[in-house]
Amino acid sequence: MNLLDHRPGTSPVHRAPLGGKYAVLLALTVVLVAWRQPLMVGIVLAGVFGLYLLARLPGEFLAPWRRGWPVLAFAGVARFVSGVFGPEPLSPLAALVPALVVVAAVFGALAAARLLVITTPGTELLDGLARFFGAFRRLGVDPEAAALAVNVMLRSIPWVGASVRAHAEALAARGLRRGPVHLMGPVLVATVGHARATGEALAARGLPAGPETAGPETAGPETAGPETAGARPEGPGPGGPGPRPGYTRGA
């Protein structure tokens, strides 16, 4: 479970500013949803593949298919059923065309989004996110607190995963039925305890810094986020639901 599979590189796609990447991705997604014509979807798909070529990662183009084929199959089957039994019934052969177009469009959007993820280092994504939160300062969003919450979330994913695993093993060791209630109840109690301990640890460190004292980019743990989150699952489990779910910041 590697959270961020970043493929480093020096291509123009890798070096493009993050805001530009998001703008292009958003534009492609809007086009794919709004213009559901075979020609348009084909052009966008070719464009996305061109971007993969430009990033020198053509082998990654089909990854969304390998990972997400159930979603794509669901989309295709649903559109096919809608075409055959919908308000304007088509022959099964004719209904195949819009179904394939929908599958191609969903695939194109997923592939484009994935290209952004694999060509951008995780730290840059998180920095971009922090800047994004800053834009909502006027609406009462505390960018510091929001960025900190993102980091707490990313650090907690391996913890919660390890907790689920440990409790499942504990149930199995006692020969109990692995019902979801028996599993998730203790997991949630441990999770709430973990959240409280994390809150105490944050408070002890004076985090999040109040909006009046903090500069825009002073949230320290940002750089520690994705690496630790990605690196932890390989270990023996970060403490599991054990007695010390401490928040050791970047230690």
Added chain:
Amino acid sequence: MSHAVPGVQRQPLAVPTQVALAGVFAALIAVCSMLPPIPVGGFGVPITLQTFAVMLTGLILGARLGFLSVLLYLVVGLAGLPVFSGFNAGIGVLAGPSAGYLLAFPLAAGLAGALSSVVLRRGQAAAARGAGRMGLGWWALVWACAMVASFVFIHPMGIAGMMLALDLDLATAIGADMVFWPGDVIKNVLATLVAATVVRAFPSLALRRF
């Protein structure tokens, strides 16, 4: 480390605790989205624990913090971190069949939290007067809160999302959505049972004292 005893000092929500709860519950939703789907029922329809975690977040954290926590999960996923089911990430999911569901999640958690806050407050008051613990009837009401949130936000927005993204007609979209109804009932029962366990361990959570 955690105090099972409700906090003695009554203070408004401390910001660090809010941040920690929102972040950790967003992580819980992410983990539940990544867990392999469990086949349920005669059709073997696989359900993910994703909506279970969303509803649970609303029921445990209340309207405001529950909404913010699920919103955090959504924003992090849209930014490109692979926390959605199937390890998909980024704005691209908005062109997929799950777009409407994802966008409905924060609203549903907020509504479930708002309704259940009322129920839990009254239930705790009644329990304090009488038996000492909230009875089954109160928890049935909590389950009803989660169901209301499902059918006010998740299913209508999910249907609308499928109609837009997949170009479906209304009937097919409703049919595709109905596949999730049995799983939804089960997941909301599950969320209520787990919420009851958590409230037993941390009674102050029922009164939204974190």
